[in-house]
Amino acid sequence: MPTELTLERHVAGLGEAMSAFVRYADRAGLDAAVPTCPDWTVRDLTAHQGMVHRWATSFLRGVRTSDPEAWERAGRAQTDPVAWLGAGAAELARTIRQTPDDVRAPVFLNDAPRPRAFWARRQCHETTMHAVDAQAAALGRTPDAVETSWIETEVAVDGIDELLAGFLTRPRERLRTEEESTLVVAPDDSGSWWVVSLGPRPALTSRGKGPLPDSDWLLTGTAVELYLRLWNRGPAPSLDENDWRGLAAVTWSGGGSAEPTPAGQRKVSAMPRPRS
Structure with missing residues (x-):
């Protein structure tokens, strides 16, 4: 089903995930390895997440970019990439709240809600998973469910539904x-x-x-x-x-698009290629 959560709950979930992301990224340090994303440091993870937020914002604003990874390169070069990440997340949340319900924008999952609700949901779960990655960097290992108690049960249920019904059923x-x-x-x-x-x-x-x-x-x-x-x-x-x-596995493939690449685990993300 599209989702049982409200748009505001997804935006709140995005904020909860960002708080955890920043907390654990600061604790780990920018040069720390990310066990759940092999070959990545926290700086790489932060730049990637900031790029995805800006990419989603651009869709809701009707602006298409041919090189979303330019944002990632910019984020990696920041003196304070965590602050840069926060600015992009705040802008995404504002954009979601200000976007009309009838906006025309790409969605790419089966049984997806309307674009505004779709992007709120997608970025809630995208950011939550990468906040777990930041926590893994701080711990030096994958956290367990007890350690990720900052994730609410209703968000987890919705994320299970999005993966099983939205992602994994696509042709x-x-x-x-x-x-x-x-x-x-x-x-x-x-x-x-x-x-x-x-x-x-x-x-x-x-x-x-x-x-x-x-x-x-x-x-x-x-x-x-x-x-x-x-x-x-x-x-x-x-x-x-x-x-x-x-x-x-669902990963970011680069090259201005995103699609699942089941064979590779280097960039573990939840962003397949959007369909208009």
């Missing part, structure tokens, strides 16, 4: 199995569960409540734990011989 995604099978994702602290129907075709996802349906694989835990695991910030779900990290 070009590679989350496939040779034989028909099902994965059920069921947070312990939410009344909802998701059934992901897998096979040689694109995945199909449905959401329900009540008794759990039969499945080949069942993934349980708190909503935050599952949110982190499904977004590859924790132990990967087990699908027997199938590699979740390889099949469900």
Whole structure:
């Protein structure tokens, strides 16, 4: 489903993630390695996130850029890239709030809400995942669900839904199995569960409540734990011989567009190429 959260809740989630990002980036230092984004430092992570915020803002304002990574290069060169990141996040939040509901802008996920709500949701989860990356840099390892208690359950549930129903069901995604099978994702602290129907075709996802349906694989835990695991910030779900990290990774490809690149994990981001 598009989302059960309001636009204001997503904007608030963006702010909560930014607070965590800044806190942990400052604690880690700009030269610290980011365990969840191999080959990146906190400076790289900060510049990337600041670029994505400016990229999203440009779409809502109807301004297309041929080289979004110019923002990333600019961010990396900043004396204080964390302050630069904060300025871009604040401008994004203002733009989301000031943009009319009927704005025409690209969206790129299945079952997406209208563009204004879509970008609020997408940037809430984009920033939350990269705040977890900043926390990983401060800890020197991937944080667990207890350590990421700053993530609210309702945000985690919404992020699970966005990934399972929005990202992984698109025709070009590679989350496939040779034989028909099902994965059920069921947070312990939410009344909802998701059934992901897998096979040689694109995945199909449905959401329900009540008794759990039969499945080949069942993934349980708190909503935050599952949110982190499904977004590859924790132990990967087990699908027997199938590699979740390889099949469900979503990364920034560069070159002025963004698309999933399942084989690579260097830049772990949640930004595939937008469709008009």
